[in-house]
Amino acid sequence: MSQDVQHCSFVLVADFDIDRGAQLTYQFPQPLGTDEGLLANLMLPDGAERQPTDWTVFFLNQTPFNTIKPPLAIDSNERSSADDEGSQMLYGINLVRTKLDKTARRGAIVKAMAIVTRYPFVQIFKPVLLLALDDYFMNPSQDCLARLFDAVNAMDLSNMPNLTRYEKIIMRNTERQDVMIGRSFEDYTYPDPGTAVQHPTNHSARPGHRSTNSGDSRVSFEDGVLMRGKKERDGNARNGGGESYKSASGMRSPTSPSEASFSLDGSAVWVGDESGLDQMGFVATASAASASSTSVSSVAGRGRRSTDASSSSSHGAYGRGGEGTQSLAGASVASAALKDSHFYHTAINYNEHLLPVKVPLSTFPEEVGEGSLTMLCTTFSPAITTMTGPLHPHLHTNGALTPPVIVLYNALITGKRIIFLGHHKLAENVSNHVLAACALGSGCGVVLRGFIKRAFPYATLINREEWETIPGYIAGVTNPIFETAGSWDLLCDIGTNRMVVSKDIHVNHPASWSSSHPLISRTGTLKAESSIGSEEDAVRVQTKEGGSMQKPELAGRPDSADNLFIEDVLGAIASHYSEAHVRAKFTEYVLRFVRIAGRYEEDVLGSTSISWPTASYTERPGEKPRLGSGAYFADETTCARDLAVNASRIEAWRRTECYKLFQADWKHVVATNPIQGFDLPHQLSRLRFAKSMSDGEAELIFRTIAENLRTYDQVTELLAWLPPHLHGLQPLSFGLFHQQEAVRELAVDLFNELRAYPIGVQFLQALNHFQRYAYVRQAHAKEQRLRDANSLSIPHSAFMSRSPSNRSESSLGGGG
Structure with a gap:
């Protein structure tokens, strides 16, 4: 990442005045050019005076009413950059604190401070905000804002790697703390692992408090992080490098990995001299570097060495210059092995306090802040959640037994208006539930997008008329008046574990799937197995009391795919699986949904623009065999049932902006x-x-x-x-x-x-041991056949320079 890119675009301070209410006191380095009263009320949530500390998250450049217009951004290039729709979003992390003071009129002083940044991982600024707000309480002047602004922008991210999409997915799906360790810590040498790092910065060389560049402040997180990567790729292209490796770990190793880097519970597959790994620090630190004990080299930790005579090379896992030479890169990897490679480790030097900062490397733009899917699933687990309101085919894909989290997911992807209510709850709690819902709907940012653009983690009455006009808004509130107003389709009460479907949802969102649909005739025989599949299924019978009751077939199936999925997720949470594991499951769920949607479009429209066309493997005489494609189903019965269950929410999703964005994303993915x-x-x-x-x-x-x-x-x-x-x-x-x-x-x-x-x-x-031994044995046998045949020379390549051996005790599973 370029050091010229500003990490902090603005610093804001708000105070609560007993006569005038919430007031925006300072905007640094310049006014934002937007509604100051709105910003002040976002920074000072309802009931802030009753809480010693609270946090909120807000967005700018999201909608017309919160788009900023800094008065000093007058350059035409900056304005054209600001008009770029893909680079407008700014994220604000806000700390509000109440301090008791007997001299104050109400016995307390309430102040809030916010950092506005282009990065979605706003949580990294929490420690420095705590110090800065304390500093402001003691010395309420603009100097505090200037110190914070300078300190954050002096944070060194110049060596932070820009991972590709698939590198991010790999990193987020594994809990190994040494995943891509060479890739993540390229060109960076760490001192004592227990000490935060802050590169000396030449403050005299930095420009003064120049006006916030409108173009800079509106560059998206993805654009900012990838800026340096583009230069690297261009440099590789100029140097004749046709492949996109940008570090030693990305390139093919000159030799095969050694025993120390490929072992499982003491059973190594690779053999050879491990002196290279000793010098790189892997032998001493491999166990500490991995979170998964089953995949860490315990052989190396005990200092075991292989003596296989068939190998004479002495190269480490990432290559080594020569025997007895300790390279700088090796020292970097050795030091980095003690750190979690999921993060880039740097520091913020604020007011002579060196604060360690861990920047997540696998974040997607739809993942903002600290929203937790584990928390969301626990809050609305079927065992404790009360579901009320009418059933709707867009929401209840398994009738009355549809799990609450699935109802929420269906509401998100079909563009329903959603409110998270937390009466007498911290605004932070409400905000995190909204951010978690955005991660839920988007497949943790990996699959879909467009949710953050319509999310308001904390919303107020001040501009209620404006944010309620946003189609499919996702808002977090603490005022119960929003529930009685009724301008929502789904209300999620995090305080009482309630989920309420609006009584007017059939009026506002009529089911559009008619019973004459061609899929009905094809899946009609599966009525007993499927749930709501058409508008006919959504009809409700009126009772004498004027209420309504469910038709018998809407009872749902307790063994439906959605119910089993949520049971699996809740079981993982109960077994203390990590947040990353839960997110991986939901990513897989959303991926499956869009592939089923592609098959649905083929059946209904004849073709699809969001997936590979459906085809099965074909092998005809005289023609080359062709591989299959499209969504995979175990059999036609499963296919018909899944299409019937998902049809209504697919139809509703196809009318949303989220669907159009995915169409464009799919076209780009297929091409690149x-x-x-x-x-x-x-x-x-x-x-x-x-x-x-x-x-x-x-x-x-x-x-x-x-x-x-x-x-x-x-x-x-x-x-x-x-x-x-x-x-x-x-x-x-x-x-x-x-x-x-x-x-x-x-x-x-x-x-x-x-x-x-x-x-x-x-x-x-x-x-596992069985699979690894099968590979070792066959790879060794293949090389032996090549030697015996003596018909062609063995290619000098990475995987032939030292083959796995089936002769060592450890490779046969006897180690350990």
């Missing part, structure tokens, strides 16, 4: 993906779930994947579709046990290619 020409997720689903598969299809799948695995970007795309919660490389490992020798050899070649990259080695480490 490293792996081109075939539907990779479909092939992996076939390997995971197919009950039977012809030898020809199996061979073509493995051959196609192996032929499209030649660059680092292609490797990361493949691994991104093989997350640990779906058992990692297990689907590909099935090829090692196939009855056809050609398939087995292709599987070995594929694993050999993965072995050439450090990130591939980490995935290979997760294979």
Whole structure:
């Protein structure tokens, strides 16, 4: 990231005056040019005087009524940049504090301070805000804002890596603290791991408090982080580098990973001299570097060394210059091994206080702040949540048994108006639920987008008429008057664990799926198995008391896919699985939904613009066999049931802005993906779930994947579709046990290619002993056959320079 990019665009301070109410006291370095009363009320939430500390999050440049117009941003280039729709969003993190003071008229002083930034990970600024607001209480002057502004903008992010989309997905799906350790800490040397790092900054060389550049302040997080990466890619292209590796860890290793970097509970697969790893610090720190004890080298921790005579090289996991030479890069990796590579570690030097900062590296723009899906699922778990209001086909995909979180998800993707109410709750709690809902609907930012643009983490009565006009708004409030107003479709009360569907939802959002739809006739025989599938199913019977009761068929099925999914998620939460694991499950859920939507469009419209066309594997005489594509279903019955269950919410989703954004995203992904020409997720689903598969299809799948695995970007795309919660490389490992020798050899070649990259080695480490031994044995046998044949020389490449050995005790599973 360029050091010229400002991390902090504005610093704001608001005070509560007993006569005038909330007042915006300071705006630094210049006025924002927007409604000051609105900003002040966002920074001083209702009931702030009753809470010692509270936090809120707000957005700017989100809608016309909160778009900023700094008076000094007069340059035409800046204005054109500000008009760029994709780079407008600014995020504010606000701290409000109440201090008792007997000299004050109400016995307390309430002040708030906010940092406005282009980064969605606003939580990194919480520690410095705490210090700065304390400083402001003691010395309420603009100097405090200037010190905070300078300190945040002096934070060094110049060496923060810009991960690709698939690198981010890999990182967020694993809890290994050494994932991509060389990639994440490239060109950066750390001192004592227990000490925060702050590079000396030449403040005299920095410009003064120049006017906030409107173009700078409105550059999106993605644009800012990728700015440096673009320069690197351009430099690689000029140097003739056709591949997008930008660090030693991204490049193919000159030699294969060694025993210390590929072991599992003491059972190593690789053999050779580990002196290189000793010097890089891996042997001493590998155990501390990984959060998953099952994938960390305990062999290295005990200092075990292999003595396989077949290997004579002495290179470390990321390459080493020569025997007895300790490289600077090795020292960097060794120090970084003690840190979690999911974060970029830097520091903010505020008022002679060095504050460590951990910047998350795998954040997507739809993930703002600290919204937790674990918290959201716990708050609205079926066991404690009360559901009231009419059933609606857009929301209740399993009738009355639809889990509350699924009702919320359906409301999010179908553009319903949603309010999170937290009466007598902290505004921080309400804000976090709104931000978690945005992560829920978007698949944690990996799949869909457009939710943050209509989210108001904390909303007030001041501009209620304005934010209520935003289609499908997602708002957090603490005032119960919003419930009685009734201008919402779904109310989520986090204080009483209630979820209420508006009584007027059928008037505001009539079900548009008629009973004459072609899918009805095809799925009519599945009525007993499916739930709400048409407008007819949504009809309610009036009672004598004027209320309504459910039709018998709307009772739902307790074993529906959505119910089983939520039970699985809640079981993981009860077992203390991490937030990252929960997010990975919801990402998979949303991915599945959009692929089903693609199949639905094909059946209804004849084609789809959001997915691969549906096709099955074909093999005809005289023609080349063709791989299948599209959403995978175990059988036609499952396909028909899933389409019927999802039809109503798919139809509603197709009318939203979120759908249009996904259409554009899909077109871009298909054009720019490293792996081109075939539907990779479909092939992996076939390997995971197919009950039977012809030898020809199996061979073509493995051959196609192996032929499209030649660059680092292609490797990361493949691994991104093989997350640990779906058992990692297990689907590909099935090829090692196939009855056809050609398939087995292709599987070995594929694993050999993965072995050439450090990130591939980490995935290979997760294979179980049986799978790993099968790979070692077959790879060694293949190399031996090549030697015996003596018909061609062994290529001098990474995966041939030192093959896995099946002769060491540890590789046979005897170590440990």
